[in-house]
Amino acid sequence: MKRQVDSAWKDIIEELFYDFLDFFFPDICKDVDFSKGYEFLTQELTKIVKDNNIGKKYIDELVKVFLKDGKETWLLIHIEIQGYKEPNFTQRLYVYNYRLFDKYEKEIVSLVILTDEDKNYKPNKFVQKRWNFKIEIDFPTIKLLDYENRLEELENSNNPFGLVVLVQLISNKVKKDVEKKYNTKLNLIKKLYQKGFAKEKIILVLKFIDWLINLPKDYEQKLELEVQKYEEVVKMPYVMSFERIAEKRGLKEGLKEGLKKGVKRGVVKGVKKGVKKGKIIDKQQTLIRQLFKKFDAISIEEKDLIIKCLDKDKLNNALDEIIFADTKNKVLDCLKDI
Structure with a gap:
């Protein structure tokens, strides 16, 4: 558990360093x-x-x-x-x-x-x-306990570290009560989905929640089903249930396929496919970030359009267009079939 918490903090700081500095040390961040x-x-x-x-x-x-x-x-x-x-x-x-x-x-x-x-x-x-x-x-010392009387402020923060601090504080209080841990974890995930963060931020905070609030296997399966239902309601598929369930299922299927076709060949093919997919995801995430920075907002539907686009050339065209575009539609049109 200790190693998981270490990794959770380390990963989220390294991946969201600007947000970390802006939340905890805004005066330093400005410089x-x-x-x-x-x-x-x-x-x-x-x-x-x-x-x-x-x-x-x-x-x-x-x-x-x-x-x-x-x-x-x-x-x-x-x-x-x-x-x-x-x-x-x-x-x-x-x-x-x-x-x-x-x-x-x-x-x-x-x-x-x-x-x-x-x-x-x-x-x-x-x-x-x-x-x-x-x-x-x-x-400078930041004591997370000092935020205990500012829970509403943490919930309403547009910085992902508002939720990170909230998760840390709550996880300290629900260590042994499994039912309370389950309800807390589900509520935190729903709050996260309501923030409208880019997909990569959602996944990073999800991982943080997942690692700090551990559940028994049966409760974890129950949680995944509830989250999947919620994703359908808010039209945000492929975030938690897709990423985690598909990852587990894909690993099992990949092992079976590897045994059938030969481990070495399966690994090489898997690595190549993974690298290619990783580059596409990187372009998608970059486009979402750039759109948000330039136009200050991006809707769930617009994120869906970007994430569903797996065409490298279209994503490159959109990234080029964003330099000169005066509206989001001009950028997003690059992703649509002519």
């Missing part, structure tokens, strides 16, 4: 020039983190960003997952920070997210002093 891109520096951080025992309680992410003033900054993000205090936590932050600075000579800004349930625990500085000598670093 970052996202047009220049950003880079997760996994290898650089791994070289610094030598004590594996420390790493078991925390997720650490190191991200290189460029600021609007032209400078380069590295953000060192620490997320406490285990849910209890570590006596040397602030010391660890200080050590990571100075080791990274010493090795790479880059500006390092440490940021902290705490998921524990101790209202009195909110470390935000490291201090070491003796006589007239003093070392001190302050770091």
Whole structure:
């Protein structure tokens, strides 16, 4: 379970980094020039983190960003997952920070997210002093528990991390009651569908919900049927039930096919097919993002049209058209049969 929660946080931060920064650290987000891109520096951080025992309680992410003033900054993000205090936590932050600075000579800004349930625990500085000598670093700390009185705000947020925080807070309260977990999970999924996010964001938040709120197999099957019914009502197929059920069914069918036709040939063919499909999905997701950025809104019907288009050339034409188009229809017309 711990590994699943780690992966859930790590994946959603890496895939939705702008949303993460905008939700938790908006002042920092305003200074970052996202047009220049950003880079997760996994290898650089791994070289610094030598004590594996420390790493078991925390997720650490190191991200290189460029600021609007032209400078380069590295953000060192620490997320406490285990849910209890570590006596040397602030010391660890200080050590990571100075080791990274010493090795790479880059500006390092440490940021902290705490998921524990101790209202009195909110470390935000490291201090070491003796006589007239003093070392001190302050770091921004976000305590998820502080959002407990802002649940309505989280539900109404247009940022996917509003739901992410809501999921984390609720999952802490429904750990053992299976019936309550089931109802909570179903309600959270419905709230997610009502947001109108792009498909890739929906799937990422779904995975986060799925990993934080585990259900027994019979309840999981019941949930999938209920979600499938709801998808039909809101006209949003292929998101949860398609992605998850088809994935499970496809894996079984793929194994049978592989045994019949030869594992090696089946794997090669599967990889090629997967890569091709992945490129199409990437183009679809890029088009949805670009339309949303340019026109500030995109309807479910418009998303459906994009996701149903599997023609690479049509998607490329639409991506080219968006540069000059003054209406969404001019872009979406590229996807339709003439």
